[in-house]
Amino acid sequence: MTRIKLPLAGTALGLAVVLMLGGCAGSQPLSTREEGTLGGTALGAGTGALIGMAIGHPLAGAAIGGLLGGGTGYVVGNSLQNSQGQQAQTQTQLEQQQQEIERQREQLQQLQEQQGTE
Numbered sequence: 001m002t003r004i005k006l007p008l009a010g011t012a013l014g015l016a017v018v019l020m021l022g023g024c025a026g027s028q029p030l031s032t033r034e035e036g037t038l039g040g041t042a043l044g045a046g047t048g049a050l051i052g053m054a055i056g057h058p059l060a061g062a063a064i065g066g067l068l069g070g071g072t073g074y075v076v077g078n079s080l081q082n083s084q085g086q087q088a089q090t091q092t093q094l095e096q097q098q099q100e101i102e103r104q105r106e107q108l109q110q111l112q113e114q115q116g117t118e
Contacts, residue, residue: 036077044069
């Protein structure tokens with residue numbers, strides 16, 4: 001009976017991974033949040049299946065591990081994505097300030113040239 005469960009567990013896990021990847025397929029790349037969720041789900045399901053095999057319930061282990069891993073991956077991926085967004089916003093502000101400084105330098109140089117010609 002164990003021999004029947006192992007291929008079934010592997011097939012179910014493989015099908016779950018294929019469905020997750022298919023659901024994430026699109027014209028745009030995965031976001032950090034999506035990558036974290038997908039990676040956490042795969043890692044959790046794999047780990048859960050291994051632990052489940054040890055106690056005789058690989059499918060239950062894969063399902064529980066997948067849910068826990070997906071939830072954890074989502075939280076970590078979301079946090080990383082938010083940090084990336086904040087960094088991008090800070091970088092944009094820094095670039096705008098650099099442009100303003102350069103504009104003011106040019107104005108100052110023009111004023112100095114005008115005073116020198118007067």
